Amino acid sequence: MIQNLIAGEWVEGPRASRNINPSDTRDVIGEYAQADAAQAREAVAAARAAFPAWSQSTPQQRFDLLDAAGSEILARRAELGDLLAREEGKTLPEAIGEVARAGNIFKFFAGEALRVGGESIPSVRPGIGVEVTREPLGVVGLITPWNFPIAIPAWKLAPALAFGNTVVMKPAELVPASAWALADILHRHGCPKGVFNLVMGRGSEVGAVLLDDRRVDAISFTGSVATGQKIAQACVARMAKFQLEMGGKNPMVVLDDADLDVAVAAAVNSGYFSTGQRCTASSRLIVTRGIHDRFVAALTERLRSIKVDDARKAGTEIGPVVDASQLEQDLAYIAIGEAEGARRVVGGEVIAQSSDGAPGHYLRPALFVDTTPEMRINREEIFGPVVSVIAVRDYDEALALANDTPFGLAAGIATTSLKHATHFKRHAQAGMVMVNLPTAGVDYHVPFGGRKGSSHGPREQGRYAAEFYTTVKTAYTQA
Numbered sequence: 001m002i003q004n005l006i007a008g009e010w011v012e013g014p015r016a017s018r019n020i021n022p023s024d025t026r027d028v029i030g031e032y033a034q035a036d037a038a039q040a041r042e043a044v045a046a047a048r049a050a051f052p053a054w055s056q057s058t059p060q061q062r063f064d065l066l067d068a069a070g071s072e073i074l075a076r077r078a079e080l081g082d083l084l085a086r087e088e089g090k091t092l093p094e095a096i097g098e099v100a101r102a103g104n105i106f107k108f109f110a111g112e113a114l115r116v117g118g119e120s121i122p123s124v125r126p127g128i129g130v131e132v133t134r135e136p137l138g139v140v141g142l143i144t145p146w147n148f149p150i151a152i153p154a155w156k157l158a159p160a161l162a163f164g165n166t167v168v169m170k171p172a173e174l175v176p177a178s179a180w181a182l183a184d185i186l187h188r189h190g191c192p193k194g195v196f197n198l199v200m201g202r203g204s205e206v207g208a209v210l211l212d213d214r215r216v217d218a219i220s221f222t223g224s225v226a227t228g229q230k231i232a233q234a235c236v237a238r239m240a241k242f243q244l245e246m247g248g249k250n251p252m253v254v255l256d257d258a259d260l261d262v263a264v265a266a267a268v269n270s271g272y273f274s275t276g277q278r279c280t281a282s283s284r285l286i287v288t289r290g291i292h293d294r295f296v297a298a299l300t301e302r303l304r305s306i307k308v309d310d311a312r313k314a315g316t317e318i319g320p321v322v323d324a325s326q327l328e329q330d331l332a333y334i335a336i337g338e339a340e341g342a343r344r345v346v347g348g349e350v351i352a353q354s355s356d357g358a359p360g361h362y363l364r365p366a367l368f369v370d371t372t373p374e375m376r377i378n379r380e381e382i383f384g385p386v387v388s389v390i391a392v393r394d395y396d397e398a399l400a401l402a403n404d405t406p407f408g409l410a411a412g413i414a415t416t417s418l419k420h421a422t423h424f425k426r427h428a429q430a431g432m433v434m435v436n437l438p439t440a441g442v443d444y445h446v447p448f449g450g451r452k453g454s455s456h457g458p459r460e461q462g463r464y465a466a467e468f469y470t471t472v473k474t475a476y477t478q479a
């Protein structure tokens, strides 16, 4: 059994879960310990006990740990990428890219540990000095999803540690291996006992402890809206700080003046790569009528030839869906789209096996046209390779529809018009806007997050991560 890390010790769980490869469901990656509530509480106690010393550690100590972890992750990107592709099902190049992203995130926050600063501001009263400093929060609980098994843990964990917090992390049950690799790396590089604790297990059990235990000062979560709402309620009830990154129904606008190749490439990447399982995926393509037919024809042709296969096979462009229940959700939405009167022009068929005959959760990427904004497929997050096209008259109608959603994570536009690109950047109601680029696949050193129902709390990543992982103190001194 592959163990949890609690108080610097590797510990068995009362149960174990099997980590299954979605490209070949006969392939069991390993048996991973599942912590129970009692072990989760032990992990919280360990993090609490480790906090005083870690919060007083020098920036050099934190830099050294994070920098060493980053170097190892980068050096092992091919091996860890293979593991990630095997447990989650994104393609090998995507998985290796994600591992590199995680390594770079550790390096970035190693630097941030050295840069934690403050301000000295003259008081409005004579003879008084004011200092503004940032302090760690205490114990931070990290609850992470399955779709970015190493990058999301990294972008929560690295800033938490850089700013002097101790951590209990609960990765998604479906993808324990990448999170375990992070724990192993930190442990071997001398992370002090209790500073980082890994508790793999069920959200309803292990996650629930993190939400309810008063010794946990803050929660950072990425996942579904439904779970995010539960987390918000639990944190508000005991006044814990929290940060939520949830779903998206991200629009990509394609205008008549767009470069067709650029628009199709951005749509394919945004909508279908990583099997559409990204909160930044564009699942609504809002297309003006002058380019609509050409765009749909070119996109359909590209999708007909796209290679859906084993995630780790050379040449695969789209891997499997992560598991049977997500595949069921994708198929249910395809049926809903058809029942709503949308026309499926390509894809949507289950493929039972890889090209080598391995049983997996494969789905041909689906495209709906003749859709209307009020259809459920245009309002709810599907989280699979299922995309719809909405035809519009002009830019103004496109912008209005792009913003007509309860979500606000990312929004894209394909256009050669500087006027429309500039206007869209200003008026898209989203946390991230992309011009002539996919909406998914973001940089690791700049803020990440959204508005409306997509996100709550301060931004993640880049310098802005300090807003969540520190608390500000204002000190007055009479000389």
Ligand SMILES: NC(=O)C1=CN([C@@H]2O[C@H](COP(=O)(O)OP(=O)(O)OC[C@H]3O[C@@H](n4cnc5c(N)ncnc54)[C@H](OP(=O)(O)O)[C@@H]3O)[C@@H](O)[C@H]2O)C=CC1
Pocket: 143, 144, 145, 146, 147, 170, 171, 172, 173, 174, 201, 202, 203, 204, 206, 207, 208, 211, 222, 223, 224, 225, 226, 227, 228, 230, 245, 246, 247, 248, 278, 279, 326, 329, 381, 382, 383
């Ligand atoms: N925006 C995004 O980045 C993501 C969105 N999603 C959306 O969510 C849907 C469902 O995916 P799913 O993985 O079930 O998402 P969840 O929101 O259920 O899972 C995200 C994390 O929260 C944990 N969790 C679940 N329930 C609780 C709870 N009551 N208390 C504390 N933690 C909890 C999960 O644990 P565990 O899984 O181990 O039980 C996991 O670690 C997807 O189909 C997709 O639409 C999913 C992933 C990422």
Ligand SMILES: O=C(O)CCC(=O)C(=O)O
Pocket: 147, 148, 152, 222, 277, 278, 279, 280, 439, 440, 441, 442
């Ligand atoms: O698009 C990306 O690079 C990040 C997406 C993401 O964080 C998510 O899907 O949860």
